[in-house]
Amino acid sequence: MLRIEHLGKQFGPQVVALQDVSLQVQPSEIVALVGTSGCGKSTLLRIVAGLEAPGTGRVLINGAPVVGPHPAVGFLFQEPRLLPWLTVRQNVEFGIAHLPAAERAARSAGALARVGLADFAGAWPRQLSGGMAQRAAIARALVARPNLLLLDEPFSALDPFTKMDLQEHLLGIWADDRHTLVLVTHDLEEALVLADRVVVLRSRPGRVHHTFHVDLPRPRRRTAPDFQAQKQRLLEALGVAA
Amino acid sequence: MSDSTLTLPPLAVRTAAPAARPLPAAPRAPRRWQWPLGAVLPLALLALWEILARTGALPPNLLPAPSKVLGTIAELARTGELWPHLGLTLARVGAGFALGSLAATALGALTGYAPLARRLLDPLLQGVRNIPSLAWVPLFILWMGIYETSKVVLIAVGVFFPVYLGLMSGVQGVDRKLVEVGRMYRLSGLALVRRVFLPATLPAYLVGLRNGLGLGWMFVVAAEIMGANKGLGFLLVDGQMTGRPQTILASILLFAILGRTTDAGLAWLSRRLLRWQDTHGSEQG
Structure with missing residues (x-):
């Protein structure tokens, strides 16, 4: 590998x-x-x-x-490094912009559910706690598979x-x-x-x-x-x- | 957290818990109507002024009553004389603002992004910035004549510098760590600019645009006082020449309203575009 x-x-x-x-x-x-x-x-x-x-x-x-x-290769930084101008969902979809919209939505919904943030898809990063923000970052790393x-x-x-x-x-x-x-x-x-x-x-x-x-x-x-x-x-x- | 969590698929473990939790803060809080406290003092002063003018305590040939000023505006509007003045001033500010902010956007982005361009261009621009802009007026009139071109260029010069400085410092201030996120997802060139630099720069850029617009209104007055036969600035001079203070005050009032309205437009745009910001100011939305 x-x-x-x-x-x-x-x-x-x-x-x-x-x-x-x-x-x-x-x-x-x-x-x-x-x-x-x-x-x-x-x-x-x-x-x-x-x-x-x-x-x-x-x-x-x-x-x-x-x-x-x-x-x-996915990378999880020490800080969540969410882009503050994107919602949680848009952040998760940041690295898969090349995929069709339906595929993007399905993948980000799946990844957000896996990290327990399904209800926070529409929230801004500033509204998340440190742990939630890092979970969103995990979701962003995972959607790119x-x-x-x-x-x-x-x-x-x-x-x-x-x-x-x-x-x-x-x-x-x-x-x-x-x-x-x-x-x-x-x-x-x-x-x-x-x-x-x-x-x-x-x-x-x-x-x-x-x-x-x-x-x-x-x-x-x-x-x-x-x-x-x-x-x-x-x-x-x-x-x-x- | 019990050990069993490890063996369960995360999906089942995690989805149940947060469902009951509310968002830390609603994305958009309901706005309550508030008594416009800022209007109290101006209205009180206006009332005092009106009373003093009517009782003759203020000389009417120097400071006419507010009602008379409003009457003058209404009269100008009725006869149709107002609209060419208003339209021309707006067009000059619009053209100058567009020209100045376009040039500032190009150069500010360049000097912010490329250190070489900054070292090459910025000292020159900073030097030019320190020339009092009104000093350009005679030169511009000599070069471009007394008509529209010299006026629009003068306004553009006024608009240019705040926008240029705002954008340059904005681009320089973009968080390296966020740029790295972009690089990690193999963004480069235009995509990186569009998806990381542009939104990250937006707050500083919008402040620059608002400052630039304010200077644009300042410079249109200068340009129109220097020589124009139409425009709100011309009304100022005309009022002075013909000894009608109400015309001068009407023009000042119209400048205030136009400046405030256009700035409020940009402020509204800023709020809409920057809803994501986590700042002290954003709480008051």
């Missing part, structure tokens, strides 16, 4: 954001990239999305090198309850559609709740430090001893636990 080969990226002469990062993601896999701030994990995601050019190395999606935003969904700290601006709610929600959608998900997060519990594989990046220069396979059965309980033990190992890999 996704192959990242020897990817490097440098900002200016001093800052090496990424160095020789290689990663493969299988179809329907959920991979979480974690790391302390400045480890280049967001840069990595933006390069995969085609929003930034790689410095060295290359990114392949279904065997083809990424040269720009790809139709099969991506095979690969990239998530850049998608729930980090939300309160803990909304965050857990949306994490479960995302898993519910994934259980239906089985897209490939690549998630950047600095929340280890989020990574462990969602991912099949957690990739730990270390900073300066950003590179892959360790990869963990999370073989806990879903749904995962945050309080389970296995879960906590995994979290402890992750903390150690990040170099932040004694």
Whole structure:
């Protein structure tokens, strides 16, 4: 599905954001990239999305090198980034303007129902709470039916309850559609709740430090001893636990 | 949230709950009629003026009563003399506004969008902006004669700068993050401009248009005072020459009404186009 080969990226002469990062993601896999701030994990995601050019190395999606935003790739930003001049429905339909109106309406209605916003189709973004706005953003990413969904700290601006709610929600959608998900997060519990594989990046220069396979059965309980033990190992890999 | 949620299809889980929840705020709140508080003071002043004029406390050859001013307008309308003046002034403002805002839209969009164009053009335009616009009048008359062209161009110059500045700063201020959303959905060129830049710029642009229109009304007076044989500005001069203050005041009143009406039109358009805005002002709609 996704192959990242020897990817490097440098900002200016001093800052090496990424160095020789290689990663493969299988179809329907959920991979979480974690790391302390400045480890280049967001840069990595933006390069995969085609929003930034790689410095060295290359990114392949279904065997083809990424040269720009790809139709099969969806992106969920840290902020909802709804366009304030469009209603919720129009926002959801933003990326599928090329489809006939009936198809657009059917898809957006379906996506809004899936994220629980069917009754808010006609609302303006300013009328939504933070969690609702992010759900609308999820709907916008889903209507385009991506095979690969990239998530850049998608729930980090939300309160803990909304965050857990949306994490479960995302898993519910994934259980239906089985897209490939690549998630950047600095929340280890989020990574462990969602991912099949957690990739730990270390900073300066950003590179892959360790990869963990999370073989806990879903749904995962945050309080389970296995879960906590995994979290402890992750903390150690990040170099932040004694 | 119970664990069972995970295994249920999200559709069934989610649709039931929000159905009972009302919208946080109705998209359009019912507007209640409010006593026009802003009208109280002008009406009181008018009444005072009328009384003072009728009792002879104000010299009628300098400040005639409001009723006499209104009478003058009614008389001008009855004889039909009013309409050519009114029509010509409106046409000049309309043409100047169209010309000035079109040029400002083209240049403002260019300098806002392209840093190279901004570095090249903006210093020159800012320099020209600092010339008091009335200083152009003799030159324009010399170049284009005393008739319509010089007047329309002068008004256009007045309209140009607020629109140009509004649009340029609007385009520069477009949220990079929203542009990125457009890029993520592979919008480029015209589609990106139409679907992201244009709506994002609209608030600043509309403010620029309103300011430009206000200056347009200012400059039409200047243009018509300089030399015209028709138009509301001509009525001003005519009233002065013939010693009829009621004509001057009638003309001033008509300018006020026309300026207010056209601005209200743009304000109405702004409200309709910017219903989505999440600002302090939008709450009062």
